[in-house]
Amino acid sequence: MIRSFYWTPDEEGKEQIGILDFKEMTEVESSILWVDLFNPTDEEFYILTHDFRFHPLSIEDVLSEETRPKVDEYEHYLFVIFQTVGQPGGEDELAVNDIGIFLTRNAVVTVHSHQIDILDSLFRKFLHDDRILARGTSFLFHAVLDYLVDSYDKPLAYIERETDRIEDDVFENPQPEIVKRIFNLRRDTLDFKRILAPLKEVVYQMTTGKLALISDKAEVYFSDIYDHLSRMTDDADSNKDILNSALEVYFSTVSERTNYIIKFLTIFTALLLPPTFITGLYGMNFSRMPLLEWKYGFLFTCAVIILVVVSLLLFFKKKKWI
Structure with a gap:
């Protein structure tokens, strides 16, 4: 045109x-x-x-x-x-x-x-x-x-x-x-x-x-x-x-978010490790084990697990990891 x-x-x-x-x-x-x-x-x-x-x-x-x-x-x-x-x-x-x-x-x-x-x-x-x-x-x-x-x-x-x-x-x-x-x-x-x-x-x-x-x-x-x-x-x-x-x-x-997720999973795994070890230890089929026949053995074991987990949390907090 x-x-x-x-x-x-x-x-x-x-x-x-x-x-x-x-x-x-x-x-x-x-x-x-x-x-x-x-x-x-x-x-x-x-x-x-x-x-x-x-x-x-x-x-x-x-x-x-x-x-x-x-x-x-x-x-x-x-x-x-x-x-x-x-x-x-x-x-x-x-x-x-x-x-x-x-x-x-x-x-x-x-x-x-x-x-x-x-x-x-x-x-x-x-x-x-x-x-x-x-x-x-x-x-x-x-x-x-x-x-x-x-x-x-x-x-x-x-x-x-x-x-x-x-x-x-x-x-x-x-x-x-x-x-x-x-x-x-x-x-x-x-x-x-x-x-x-x-x-x-x-x-x-x-x-x-x-x-x-x-x-x-x-x-x-x-x-x-x-x-x-x-x-x-x-x-x-x-x-x-x-x-x-x-x-x-x-x-x-994105890198910071990934690091945070890895950090969370690492801490979570670290907190689960002591209870897993203790429960695994007492899960073995032996007839003679410390505290096995004590009537407060279960409560004592639970208290130890809680104490260890709390101690780890306080340690992580002091190090400013959480």
Whole structure:
């Protein structure tokens, strides 16, 4: 599907669906054009080379699903590969999808093979507010990147909430399934951090003043995006450290609980050993044994057993073993 938003200083912007004469539209002085291609057909892909004259290498990068985020400057346009992030928390790895963004003198072209709801919001915004468009394509380009980066806040907020829950559960109710939760969330956190690193490099290049199509006035706004990515990277690092600590605390808690159980069983066995020995001794089939025919022999034996057990308990207590 292909849709476009066309604006000129003399008329309000309007959204249109389908293939139009984009080459003629971009030739109008001071016009601003945004073309969005979602899962485009071969015919729709053709406009990238015919109407906009984009280099085949750029088209190849758009078609590839394994392209690393980057920024390439060509003679008459700027090409950027950016990424969107899915919702974390599942059994599978964090879903990551590419979006290709082209910036020309008076047009922005976005190409993606998956639905990006955040772009729909931006289209609706431009229908009622054209102030960004009036400032030029650099600011339209910035708005697209800014909305994409803002969309990372939702998965990051989910990671932070789950990290807090895991941190509480480790201390209050450390169950075996928490290990799986920690590993899944830590995997998502590391994936998220790996996504942010190259995106920071891409945005940083837009703040250096070396890209001709990025206006001087727009550079400071790209610096704001860079700061946003830096903050999210720091948050991801913090969550990773908390999860690592939570895992250590869990194993420490499990080890402590195991040691307590072993300690309890050891003390219990030690307390049973004297009564077992005494009763076993008098259980032998001999006719002549001390106290065997004494009328208080049974009571005396019970008293000895109780005395030995109590003595052991007092000894363990003194040693602070119980």
